[in-house]
Amino acid sequence: MLIPYPNINPVFFSILGIPIRWYGISYIAGILFSLEFSKKIMKTNPFIMSEEKVDELYIYGFWGVLLGGRIGYILFYDLYNYTNNPIGIIKIWHGGMSSHCGFIGVTIAICYFSIKNNFKILSISDRILVSVPVGLGLGRLANFVNQELIGRIASEDALFKIIYPNYGLPARYPSELFEAFGEGLFLFIIMFSIFKFHYIRIRRGVLTGVFLFAYGLVRVICENFRQPDSQVGFLYDGITMGQILSVPLCLTGLTIIAISTIKHNQSTLKVMDKL
Template identity: 40%
Template sequence: MLPVLMFPQFNPVLVHVGPFAIRWYALSYIIGIVLGITLLRRLVNLPPRAGTPELADDFLAWVTLGILMGGRLGYVLFYQPGYYITHPLAMLEVWHGGMSFHGGALGVIIAMMLFTWRYKLNFLAFADRVTIAVPIGLGLGRVANFINGELWGREAPASLPWAMIFPDGGPIPRHPSQIYEALTEGLLLFLVMFAASRKLSIRQHPGFLAGLFLAGYACARSFCEFFREPDSFLGFLPGGITMGQLLCCPMLAAGIALMVYANQHPVYEGIPPEAEAKP
């Protein structure tokens, strides 16, 4: 039997600057958003154009608010509503963790709807470009979860070469499910999205790439949930599924519907002339 790996004792704080602490988790959000916007600047210019690099820069503030507000509110509503009703000020304590991808996704969708309405852009065409960049942030976020030693996996066979004992996970070897998610929801999904985006015939049908992302994430997350330990305050839902898998069901349905919808609609010609210059 191979020896079980011990979790490296990472410090969740990267550096202290006076009374402030810069954490790996926060840094993953910052780097993910910056890299995503940098890629978006190039993607919106691909024919048929869905925006301009300048508009992509402006979207930075919108998407940041969407991720943070949606992610936090989603966690509060989907995972621990009872606790936050009795401890409302704890909703502001984001440094203790507690972000929901599904809530963040809703926040970004609302941000995109308002942004594309404000600048008279095609919502689905713009969403296609945004979703190509999203897996970058997802992958970095899961790496940060691993560094924090949180969201670890279920019990794994001790013979598994990468089975690991986490500080707060008891003495049993576990799956490093954060790494599984980083590789599937992050790296693999990005490669699939990027490869699909290279085809002009796909970009000409707004909504297909966004649908591919929703369906791809739902499948990747649902698969990884089989290896991830459910949150202690939730446990398993009826039927042995997890909250993550339950929330992925409407995502999968919406993704398939979007791809069908995109294929049944005319070719997209690109942004109108009035959208070339910002108001």
């Protein structure tokens, strides 16, 4: 089925000649939603922290996403270009963020905040990551509006395909929409559904592990429909950089889930021994 491209202007509006793009708005909207959502679920039993502390955490998190995502994109996706054009490093409004390395930046921010305030790192990440898929989904929709990170050329019998105005024929997979659904709506439903179960919520690290594994798996799948960055191309027989970076996320997620489950079972046995 051929999906008509909506042809939305990437620039939402301008202020004094400065373009305000959907790309930037998606980041801001995602952060604001996650902030307000986190303030609510941080109070859910067991209580984690006050709203004031959540505000402080998100200041660190914002810089973690920004610096981690930008530095990661430069190192893994376009080092040659930025080495020859270093001024382009600060032009974030032109795009160029690595979601994988954005996670690393957020992880560092959460670790710093937790150690500074004597909080359990995984207790915080469990709550924060519930709402993160919303921001990821909005970011992919902004990619779609910008006609960037486009899909590969679609097969004749493809269920969904689209013609990007900037690229013309042949029709391609709407990979940004696949990722918006997988990384956004699908992952949010999974995380929020699991969070609603108290007996899982109290197992510190399970939600963090589920997020890392599920996100990595979704990326590995969706990368099969997405055209790899032109400056990187395919690696190792059709494998993309995004897939390679997703494997450690999946393995880390499974490891955290396993350790959390073992610790919970050991605690349960200790309680049973006292009965």
